[in-house]
Amino acid sequence: MKNLHVAWEYHSGDSGQVQCNPIMVDTVLYGITASNYVFALNAVTGKELWKNKSSEGFSGNVNRGVVYWEDGNDKRIIFAYGEWLTALDARTGKVIHTFGHNGRVSLKLGLGKAAEGKYVGSTTPGTVFEDIMIMPIRVGEGEGAAPGYIQAFHIKTGKLAWVFHTIPQPGEPGYETWPADAYKNDAIGGANNWAGMAIDRKRGIVFVPTGSMPLIFTEQNVTERTNMQTV
16 A cells, blocks of 8 residues: 555546546546536546536536446437436537437426426436436425436437336326325425436346335336336
């Protein structure tokens, strides 16, 4: 240990609280600064390869990291700031404008009218399964918060793949355990996942801790709403 020495340092050029856990892909390190600027470094030398400032002017929560995805020559970094999910070319840092609308999609997309005018954001990277990304979100913690439904987005297009209602609707498992028509009540929200998820890729099962109860579901019961287990 006494022979350890600093190999390189990277100065982001901004200030604030950094909570990012960088990721490594081959010899490139990807991360995000206190101001939500995404960057790529040569992991051997620390040289900056690119920095993206799509979040310029946004003041909000800290961000704990980014997601890497590739399919052949299509290599992407996906990150969230505020209510927006943005796709970048992992090689250049440029926005991929074919993703969503001009490169970004709102995290309110699958939450319905109950989220209009309410706080929705994300401080934790999404969980990737094949070509979709399942997103954690942060919502308000008091009465009248936006609903914390679990949403999955197609990584190539930004389109909504599916939505899991953590506040169940009629005909969905658990509906009878909530007050009647709770999903319609504008004062009831939350039941969101903000800390991230774990996935069993072999069986296609994602494990989701929420603010109210932990859920386990598969791609099948997202669409059929069957065999959901509460643990």
